[in-house]
Amino acid sequence: MPEDKKYTFENEEYRRTYWHTCAHILAQAVKRLYPETKLAIGPAIDTGFYYDFDSEVSFTPEILAKIEAEMSKICKENLKLERFELPRAEALALMKAEPYKTELINDLPEDAALSFYRQGEFTDLCAGPHLDSTGRVKANAVRLTACTGAYWRGDAKRKMLQRVYGTAYPKKEELDAYLASVEEAKKRDHNKIGRELGYFTTVDVIGQGLPILLPNGARVIQLLSRFVEDEEQRRGYQLTKTPYMAKRELYKISGHWDHYLDGMFVLGDPNDETKECFALRPMTCPFQYQVFLNEMRSYRDLPMRLGETSTLFRNEDSGEMHGLIRVRQFTISEGHLILRPDQLEEEFRGCLELAKFMLETLGLDGDCSYRFSQWDPNNTAKYEGTAEQWNEAQGLMGKILDHLGIDYKIGIDEAAFYGPKLDIQTKNVHGKEDTLITIQIDMLLAEKFGMEYVDADGTKKRPYIIHRTSIGCYERTLALLLEKYAGALPTWLMPEQVRVLPITDRTAAYADDIAARLRELGFRAETDKRSEKIGYKIREAQGSKIPYMLVVGDKEAENGQVSVRHRAEGDLGAMALDDFITTLRTVVDGKLIK
CATH class of the missing domain: 3.30.980.10 (Threonyl-trna Synthetase; Chain A, domain 2)
Structure with missing residues (x-):
């Protein structure tokens, strides 16, 4: 300095x-x-x-x-x-x-x-x-x-x-500038605009941290999950679907019962060993391991990349609840890679490249930082395994991060109870930092679950495991997107991409035909046929952050055209419908940030 x-x-x-x-x-x-x-x-x-x-x-x-x-x-x-x-x-x-x-x-x-x-x-x-x-x-x-x-x-x-x-x-000028930025942040707070734009709501009788996704929010999360699942399939992941709950015996094997019980929703008396007791899953790993354990595996089967759109449940403190960013039920792009030790760095690199691809596509990459979360050797009761195992895992992970050129900070006592992790951190509009994506190295749980594969020399070996998310928690991602773009999400993610606005009742049928054709082509289009002035309709569509508004009057109907307005670029003029479709296809298929 x-x-x-x-x-x-x-x-x-x-x-x-x-x-x-x-x-x-x-x-x-x-x-x-x-x-x-x-x-x-x-x-x-x-x-x-x-x-x-x-x-x-x-x-x-x-x-x-x-x-x-x-x-x-x-x-x-x-x-x-x-x-x-x-x-x-x-x-x-x-x-x-x-x-x-x-x-x-x-x-x-x-x-x-x-x-x-x-x-x-x-x-x-x-x-x-x-x-x-x-x-x-x-x-x-x-x-x-x-x-x-x-x-x-x-x-x-x-x-x-x-x-x-x-x-x-x-x-004082610097203070005034900061306070102005805080006011702007309040306007962008997803708790405000997410409710105003119809993405989610909360209801007292349902409970804190249990938001209701309204049609707009549900559509965006559906689009995100499809995008993730398709991309993971392209990268060699196999899709799984596992139960939302399990008996306490599963969590005892994994260690969650000893290390995470306070964060779980338990169904039954956890202290009564004479009766069955279940818990809603706080993470998917012990469930996905059963896919690997379903049959004997060879070294040729590895790496096995398993991915799942997982609904999880965590009993967060009431004081920690915040909109969609910290909730008690959420959906996550969870995955586990089961692999040979010699595959660890290559597969870790693949997980990181996938995470970066997702962040870049969403436009969130510039807002992130990296934290190498490690155990605290002075707080060993919190963790599974020995000091030797932790030193080995953290040493391997440190070498991988250094080889990949990751600029990270170290977080002591931030690791998962079974292994170190790379946390990709981001901040909301108020500056509060949360974890968006994690990639974890696990050298412990394979032994707990008896996971083995037959190596090339015929001997049985323990695999390594990578726990990872590719886009993290969908609800949190939606919140961050709403804040970053002030509700004007990229066109490919918008619940409604095009709104057709007939000027008079005479062109309402033409407007319906346009919307129908766009929907047949896979776009999300609606028609506003209310008996309101066109200026009012445009202002309302603009306020709803609709990317494209197609104004159609007698002239447009006669010529088979549409007058195009963009929410940010304004009036783009009249054009043939096919030309507009070509433009829209480029923006949506390219997942452009506009």
């Missing part, structure tokens, strides 16, 4: 230090105004900062405005931030009025350095780093953006706290 950029927002480390200091300024402001408030934690995040508070005062927008004003005062006071350390006993004495801080201190190792930062009358337990003074923060460029509920330490069994979010920038 050049020296002149070291203390600017172009430097991520400085940016996070700046925001971390803002979190302390926020906490100091709250304690000044509401001294009985108890402090929890306050980190920097990707878009700013937050602090969690336990307070009898409800932090309404009016209260947030008061806190924000107090923060500006603290910035102008130019208070020096001083770091110091204390022995455990003195640290506990200092924080005796702060129960959440004392809990954090007691949870730290005995030999941990207990560091604090003091600014004026305010002191907080914190590892830092921080700016050297509150005056470094621009007083008129701080904004508190929201207050939500958050369980202490993310545990739904613990107390619900108030989480105050904020952001800050070195210049």
Whole structure:
């Protein structure tokens, strides 16, 4: 980092230090105004900062405005931030009025350095780093953006706290630009436009995280799944269809019963071994393995590439639910490759190439990053296998990623319980990061299920397994597409590609004939025959993000033409219907981003 950029927002480390200091300024402001408030934690995040508070005062927008004003005062006071350390006993004495801080201190190792930062009358337990003074923060460029509920330490069994979010920038103009981008993000939020455009809805009596896909949303997911299945078939995948549930015994073999039970929907008493107990599947792998196990396999049968459009069920926390991005029932492009060890790199490359092809086709490739998710050797109870097995699997995967030239970050304690994985990450319009696609190396479950193949020398060997998705969760993908394109999906994915608009009743029959012909050719076309002015019909089609509008009046009917309008390009003029069909065919068959 050049020296002149070291203390600017172009430097991520400085940016996070700046925001971390803002979190302390926020906490100091709250304690000044509401001294009985108890402090929890306050980190920097990707878009700013937050602090969690336990307070009898409800932090309404009016209260947030008061806190924000107090923060500006603290910035102008130019208070020096001083770091110091204390022995455990003195640290506990200092924080005796702060129960959440004392809990954090007691949870730290005995030999941990207990560091604090003091600014004026305010002191907080914190590892830092921080700016050297509150005056470094621009007083008129701080904004508190929201207050939500958050369980202490993310545990739904613990107390619900108030989480105050904020952001800050070195210049007010930069803050204004950021806030404008947030407003634009709200307009693009799939929760808003997805409902407005008729893609999905939710119903209280059905349940949180269980969206209803309306005809538009169902059509897009159908198109995506057909696209994936056809492409996977072209690349040598075999299609499977497996049950939505299984007895607990299957999950005991796979390890899900021991490592994932809290995330599963169980049908029956999981503790009563005298009665059958079932669970809805949270993933497809133990089911697809049965295809391999159906008969004895030879090394010549490998790789076996199995793909399935799988409906899965996961008991996500209620606080994690968000539109179509995080739900409790979802559909995924799941697949498992069973292979010989010497085929691992080539098949991993094939999985990655398929994922990249999907992302590029959808126009999502520029929004993604890569994370090499590894186990935590200090948290072995969470994982299957030995340290030697994990080191071997992660070593192999690291070499493959390096050979493929993947620019990745490492995520410790982010692996699946049975193996490391490459997570292709993306962000929604609000900056929240989620995993879109995963590719995992598994060297453990084949042994658990007794999977073997006969090698060239006649001996039986254990296969390796790659778990992967090619487009990830369809619902999440739909949400990201709605946000990226603000509802104007690429033409090949739009539920309605063409709307024919007769100017008068005299041309309604001609309009119906055009729509019928387009449908016969495989396009999705409708006719708007309402007795409304043509300008109104055009505006409504435009608002519905219809890619092409065909306006037909007496002249067009007489000449066998259509007047073409495009949602982004405007009036394209009159043309023969066959010429329009040729244009539409090029756009749709080529899966062009328009």
